[in-house]
Amino acid sequence: MSILLVEDDESIAIVITAALEAEGFTVAHCDSIAERDRLLAARAFSALVTDVMLADGDGIETLGRVQALHPDLPVIILSAQNTLDTAVRASDTGAFEYFPKPFDIDELVRTVRQAASSSGLASGEDEGEVAGQGLPLVGRSPAMQAVFRMITRVLKNDLTVLILGESGTGKELVAEAIHQLGHRQAGPFVAVNTAAIPADLIESELFGHEKGAFTGAVSRHIGKFEQAEGGTLFLDEIGDMPMQAQTRLLRALQSGSIRRVGGREEVSINTRIIAATNKDLEPMIAAGQFREDLYYRLNVVPIHLPALRERAGDIEALARHFLVQAAGEGLPRRQLAPDAVEVLRIQPWRGNVRELRNFIYRLALLAREDVIDATALEPMLAQSVRHEDAAQTGPSDLESAVRHWLTVHQPATGAIYDSALAAFERPLFAEILRTTGGNQLRAAQMLGINRNTLRKRLSDLAIDPDSFLRRP
Incomplete structure (x- = not known):
C-alpha cells in the first residue's frame, strides 16, 4: 500500500x-x-x-x-x-x-x-464551516490535546457524554464547546447544577410539573428537559443527584420521553445529554449511592479533564489568556514577566483553572505596574495562600492531612501514588529551595537525596529553581 x-x-x-x-x-x-x-x-x-x-x-x-x-x-x-x-x-x-x-x-x-x-469507508460528510474561534479552552499539553480530540469525535453525533474531573477544571466549558461546535448549536444550551437544587424540587426542575401537582404549584411549569428541546441539557454534579431523581432520569434516557410531576401525558424529548461530576462514581455505585444502570447510560463517551497540576505547562498560556480576558472586561491591561510565570507554574492550584483565573483577575486589578514580575506577584500569592489555609478545616498532622487530601481530591484508581507523591513533593521542594535561595546543592543536602535526583524531580514537576534565587 x-x-x-x-x-x-x-x-x-x-x-x-x-x-x-x-x-x-x-x-x-x-x-x-x-x-x-x-x-x-x-x-x-x-x-x-x-x-x-x-x-x-x-x-x-x-x-x-x-x-x-x-x-x-x-x-x-x-x-x-x-x-x-x-x-x-x-x-x-x-x-x-x-x-x-x-x-x-x-x-x-x-x-x-x-x-x-x-479504503474510503472513513470519509464523513462536510457539515460546513464550524465556528470554533474564541472558545475558552486553552492548552497545548498532551492531556488537553486528548480532551480536544475527544470533543471533536462527539460533535457530529448525539452520544451521551460524561465529563469527569476535579472542581474548577472547566467541565461546563467542555460541555459548552460540544454544544457550540456540534450540529445542535442552533438550539438552547441549558445547564443545571443538580447539587444546588433541593432534593424535593429536583424532579420538578428537570421534568416540570402540572398545576396542582403539589402545594404551591399554581400553574404548569416546563422543566429543563423541555427547555432544552432541540439543544443540549448539561447536568452538572450528577453524582449529587438524589436516588429517586436518578430513577426518573434513567427512565427518561431509556424511553426518550418524560412525564411532568403530577401529569399523565408522556412528552417526547429531543435533547442531547451531557453530564459531569467531580466524584468517582464507581465507589458510590458499590455503596448503593448511585445507580449502576444510570452510570452506564451516561458514561457512553467519558471525557477526563486533567487537574491543573497535571498540565503545568499550560499555566503560562492560561494566565496570559485570563489577562486578555480581564482587560476586555475593563480591568487594567497587564503583562507577566518570565519570573512571574515560573512562580505561577510551581503553585499547587488546588482550585484548578478556576482558582488561577480568579487570582489573575485579582492580580490585574491590584498590581501597580503594567508588567508584573515575581517580586510584585509573590506577596499577593502569599496572601491568597494564607486565606486558603485559614479556610481549610483539615487537621494539621500528616496522617490526617493525607486522609483529608484523599477525600478532597479523590484521585483515580491506579494513579493515587503518583498524584499524592507529586502533591507532596511540589510544596516540599518549593519550601526547601526558598530556604536555600535556589541553591540546588544545599537543597539536595537538606533533603538527603542526590543532586541529580533532585534536578530530575524538579524537571518532572516543572519547578524552576532559578525562580527562588535571592535578589539583592
Whole structure:
C-alpha cells in the first residue's frame, strides 16, 4: 500500500517514512501543497498524511479540492498548532484522524494501517464551516490535546457524554464547546447544577410539573428537559443527584420521553445529554449511592479533564489568556514577566483553572505596574495562600492531612501514588529551595537525596529553581 506524506519538517518526515516503510508501506514524500496535488493527479494512494502549516499554504484549507477529486482517500492530519480550533477544523474535513505534535509514532503507524485498509469507508460528510474561534479552552499539553480530540469525535453525533474531573477544571466549558461546535448549536444550551437544587424540587426542575401537582404549584411549569428541546441539557454534579431523581432520569434516557410531576401525558424529548461530576462514581455505585444502570447510560463517551497540576505547562498560556480576558472586561491591561510565570507554574492550584483565573483577575486589578514580575506577584500569592489555609478545616498532622487530601481530591484508581507523591513533593521542594535561595546543592543536602535526583524531580514537576534565587 502506498502512502502520500506531506510534511515540510525533514526530521519528522524521515521518522514517519522509516516507521511506515518498516511496516511494509511505500511512502512518497513531498513538502508542499503544489507537489501534493501533482502526485495525487499522477497516481493513486491508499492514504494521505499531511501537516497543516506548509510552505505554500494551509493543509486543511486546501483539502476540499483533494476530497472533491479523491472522495475515498482517507486523510490523517498532523499539526503543531495544538488548539481546539485546529482539532475541530481537522474533524470538520471528515479526516480519518488528527494527531497533535508530538505524537506516538507507533499509534500513527497503526492509524495509517487502519486508514489504508478502510479504503474510503472513513470519509464523513462536510457539515460546513464550524465556528470554533474564541472558545475558552486553552492548552497545548498532551492531556488537553486528548480532551480536544475527544470533543471533536462527539460533535457530529448525539452520544451521551460524561465529563469527569476535579472542581474548577472547566467541565461546563467542555460541555459548552460540544454544544457550540456540534450540529445542535442552533438550539438552547441549558445547564443545571443538580447539587444546588433541593432534593424535593429536583424532579420538578428537570421534568416540570402540572398545576396542582403539589402545594404551591399554581400553574404548569416546563422543566429543563423541555427547555432544552432541540439543544443540549448539561447536568452538572450528577453524582449529587438524589436516588429517586436518578430513577426518573434513567427512565427518561431509556424511553426518550418524560412525564411532568403530577401529569399523565408522556412528552417526547429531543435533547442531547451531557453530564459531569467531580466524584468517582464507581465507589458510590458499590455503596448503593448511585445507580449502576444510570452510570452506564451516561458514561457512553467519558471525557477526563486533567487537574491543573497535571498540565503545568499550560499555566503560562492560561494566565496570559485570563489577562486578555480581564482587560476586555475593563480591568487594567497587564503583562507577566518570565519570573512571574515560573512562580505561577510551581503553585499547587488546588482550585484548578478556576482558582488561577480568579487570582489573575485579582492580580490585574491590584498590581501597580503594567508588567508584573515575581517580586510584585509573590506577596499577593502569599496572601491568597494564607486565606486558603485559614479556610481549610483539615487537621494539621500528616496522617490526617493525607486522609483529608484523599477525600478532597479523590484521585483515580491506579494513579493515587503518583498524584499524592507529586502533591507532596511540589510544596516540599518549593519550601526547601526558598530556604536555600535556589541553591540546588544545599537543597539536595537538606533533603538527603542526590543532586541529580533532585534536578530530575524538579524537571518532572516543572519547578524552576532559578525562580527562588535571592535578589539583592
